[in-house]
Amino acid sequence: MKDLTDIPALMDEIGRRAKAAAAELAFAPSEAKTRALEAAADAVWAARADIIAANEKDMEYGREKGLSDAMMDRLMLDEDRVQSICDGLRAVAAQDDPVGAVLEEWDRPSGLHIQRVRTPLGVVGVIYESRPNVTADAGALCLKSGNAVILRGGSESFHSAAAIHACLVEGLREAGLPEDAIQRVPTRDRSAVSELLTMTAYVDVIVPRGGKGLVGLVQREARVPVFAHLEGIVHVYIDVAADPQKTLDVVLNAKTRRTGICGAAECLLIHRDVVDTIGQGVVRALLAAGIEVRGDETLQAIEGVTAATEADWGCEYLDRVIAARVVEDIDGAIAHIGRYSSNHTDCILTEDDAAAERFFERVDSAIVMRNASTQFADGGEFGMGAEIGIATGKMHARGPVGAAQLTSFKYLVTGDGTTRP
Amino acid sequence: MKDLTDIPALMDEIGRRAKAAAAELAFAPSEAKTRALEAAADAVWAARADIIAANEKDMEYGREKGLSDAMMDRLMLDEDRVQSICDGLRAVAAQDDPVGAVLEEWDRPSGLHIQRVRTPLGVVGVIYESRPNVTADAGALCLKSGNAVILRGGSESFHSAAAIHACLVEGLREAGLPEDAIQRVPTRDRSAVSELLTMTAYVDVIVPRGGKGLVGLVQREARVPVFAHLEGIVHVYIDVAADPQKTLDVVLNAKTRRTGICGAAECLLIHRDVVDTIGQGVVRALLAAGIEVRGDETLQAIEGVTAATEADWGCEYLDRVIAARVVEDIDGAIAHIGRYSSNHTDCILTEDDAAAERFFERVDSAIVMRNASTQFADGGEFGMGAEIGIATGKMHARGPVGAAQLTSFKYLVTGDGTTRP
Structure with a gap:
């Protein structure tokens, strides 16, 4: 369907679709988002044999590439780990919807009533490395916070991520939400990352989750705002x-x-x-x-x-x-x-x-x-549920990045024919 | 003292000083910041004749440049307008200190107590055009929020800004705060703006306040995060x-x-x-x-x-x-x-x-x-006191940018020998 060799065209289409999905997702009912995540969890569990088979292909690729034991362990999925992916999806499903939450409200002598409410950011690009569960965690957190997401996983977890992603899309479909809300870059070509980092027309923020190589690439190339995630020294x-x-x-x-x-x-x-x-x-x-x-x-x-x-x-x-x-x-x-x-x-x-x-x-x-x-130092231990990573920068998000940190806000101002003197 | 022709060296020195001042300012006592702003207001009022004389030079320059009546009106300072600059400084002085404010706190089953508290961002670069009062407003808001600031005003308000800036520095001195907390780029050379936009080692965020020309320049050149401030359509x-x-x-x-x-x-x-x-x-x-x-x-x-x-x-x-x-x-x-x-x-x-x-x-x-x-649509009408501008982007700040929007936060976690199982 898509031409997987013309990377700029491929990424442009993904970006365009994400932006369209984000516009719809911004006011999706909480129940639909919850339903999508629960259905995705069901789908992951139902597809566990396929997911583990897909993971076996990744493990073979990893062995050929000579990945370290630690890397191989991060990559590996068994039934227990698939179970925790499902648990993670259900945990995010059970969280309160951050979108629309009133952060503060007050009255003014002018007669205006002002509310500050949470809104989605728009389109989030997540670039990550080998751990396959990030596909589910990042997809779920972005959906919960009303954002469309473009997932770009590492080449090692290529097949596992595809299998898990298919279950997330199934969840969206069952809940009647746009399938483009959670997209995955379907190629190992690294130039797709460079595209993602510069798609300012479509992407509102990049969340990089990986080692030094990725962080350096992001710092050099990103034109889209980034939630900095440096090392943990x-x-x-x-x-x-x-x-x-x-x-x-x-x-x-x-x-x-x-x-x-x-x-x-x-x-x-x-x-x-x-x-x-x-x-x-x-x-x-x-x-x-x-x-x-x-x-x-x-x-x-x-x-x-x-x-x-x-x-x-x-x-x-x-x-x-x-x-x-x-x-x-x-x-x-x-x-x-x-x-x-x-x-x-x-x-x-x-x-x-x-x-x-x-x-x-x-x-x-x-x-x-x-x-x-x-x-x-962990979103779960902080009581935030899942996290996409820990932001070490000071702009917008800082510390564990859960659903609430993937939001912005707007002011809703109500008058009654109120004019300014 | 400084070589005003070697712009990269000049800006590097300003950036280095700002970063050093920011480190100190981050934990400056609230009383010292309040005192500095009150003393600055006193100094502005005491120097009103000098400020108006400096403004007259700018008005002459503006007439030579053929500025529009509207621009000339924005540039002009008289005793009433100097009075409102003083009032603005005193109003920011009277605001609560955002730094250290506990935004939320909670206990965890692990026994940990977690607080999320406001912190300064670090170094703020403000790039603005003709209105001389922005020098005072921006300087005051950044100081209140514990940030060092580098002010780069328009060439039209060059002398007025210098005169007002001198009063802000007098306030810092009287309060025993680092004078480098509020610096002004002392040249009309436009390449200083390009430097400021790319000083990622020193500057944490840029707040541009101006028309289309400035916004375009910022979008093209900035490598430092920016609080987007587009038009008001x-x-x-x-x-x-x-x-x-x-x-x-x-x-x-x-x-x-x-x-x-x-x-x-x-x-x-x-x-x-x-x-x-x-x-x-x-x-x-x-x-x-x-x-x-x-x-x-x-x-x-x-x-x-x-x-x-x-x-x-x-x-x-x-x-x-x-x-x-x-x-x-x-x-x-x-x-x-x-x-x-x-x-x-x-x-x-x-x-x-x-x-x-x-x-x-x-x-x-x-x-x-x-x-x-x-x-x-105005920070004052929202009850935020002065504002640096209205952010139209969704990252970090949105809407009127007052002192609170110029902060980040951190988590303070207290245990009692608490370990993670």
Whole structure:
């Protein structure tokens, strides 16, 4: 049907269709959107054998390409994982519809009544890598928020994404919503990404979800607004007033629970006055847990700590490695974070309210924590339901991007023949 | 001091200073910001003779350049206008500090307490044209919201802006805040604008405030995020269920109160069934008020109505002219608006709640009104105090841009040694 070799024409058609669908979706009834997502969940479960077969093709492609075990694990779908895709769709279906929600309202002396209400953004472009569940999550969140979406998944998950996408379209059809509301770029050709990034006439915002290569491409080429999603260079600072037990619990959890997620701790900062007490205990516990600790000169005195180099500050390992450094005081920690953090999530361990307040005020990251594991940096843990990603920029969305963050707003002003003097 | 001919170096220094000031300003006490704005108001009033003298130089330059009377009027400062600049500064000083405000907070089953609090954006670049008061308004709003600002005024208001800017800096100094918090580009060289639009390392957002030429330049060149501010192509739709008297009052006010502001009505849409009743009365009243009415074929039957051409739909006159067209029904009006509106402000006149609801739902403009003059499209009339402009885009800010719209937010998460299972 479509010519898959003429990428500009293909993308132009996808964009045009998305914009038309968005205009209709903007005022689609909540019930229809809910119904579409429930029907999509049913369709995914009914098609689980086909989806797993499609995934097997992707796994074969991945083996041929020599993907790492971690990548292969992210790519793999079994019945349990298909079940969680369905659960995710049902969870978004059950959420409140953000569109039309009154954010605030007030009366004016002029007699006007003003409401600020949520509206969809329009057309969202989502560019992601290997995880097949993103197809369902991103499609569902965009639909819930009344946006049309253009999904561009990684070439590794090509067949899995197509199979899941077909179920989403089935849901739209059953609910009587435009099928173009959730479109998928049906080619592995990378130039489609460049097209998507510059389609300002059709696309309102790009949500990139992937590693450094994708982020760099987006920064260079995007003419459409982007929800920046940089790395998670996550710091944990052990203050002079930290509680030893809480610190041990939180640091171990923040580093070791899962090392491959963006909320995993990557750098430990230790107040000089507690290096020999809490600091030493924590470092030894990390080493005992099989974590490589790359420390500054002071910390190298602890047996097993290897030497950190300049490249270790601001590094996202996503692995069983942590950088560690002694700081003179809380301001030293804040300065280190200001310089090396990716403004994703940073944490202070302290029992001192004034220190926590200073840290909260002066660390300019999307998520700033006190006495809590940075592994909580997640839309689900925040109570937002699914998330498309964690925005590290400050424009429009910041932190976990759920349905509400995919909206804009407008003002509804009601008078009664009211004129301005 | 600075080399005013090496524009890239000049702008780089301004950007670097702004970023440093922003880091400090982000946690400046509310009292210091209030004090700075009050002191700036005092300084402006004390320097009124100098400001008016500087303005006289600009007026001379404007006369030489042959500026229109309207432009000259916008440029002119007298003691009354200097007084309103002072009033504006004091009004922003009296507003609540948006920074640190808790937007929402909640507890999670995990034991975490989460707050979403307002933060500054960082560095704001404001590019504007002739009106000298924008220097004070923009500087004040950015300071209130904890942002450093780089002001780039039009060449016409060069001397007036410099004199007002000096007073703002005096205010910062008196309050012990960094003087670089409010900087002004001290050259008329237009290449400084291009620099400002691409300084992604220093500038977080650009607020352009000006006519088509500026908007086009910004769209072509900006690499920094922009709060889009297009024209005000404002529509008023007279529904079949409109009240005759309210309609007459609102349309006349919307068109004639002031024709040169962005909330002035530019196009009248009339339901076919009320053309011969309400429609005819309104058109005659507009003509009697000295407004040129450019109508479609049906309306040309009314004596005095001239013929509209295709170019009249979607035209921002900012003058004593209005386009007028008959539509078949409310959906015809919504379709016309969807095609020609600049998504600034559009209005329906109706006593029918269902019609109003349909219009509110389906017209995707920053401000959608019912039975109220579009001249109310203004931050002050909305109760926001001063505004930097009215954003017509959907990313981040929309509608009147006051201090709150110049902020982002972050999540503050508090646990008690809380770990994620």
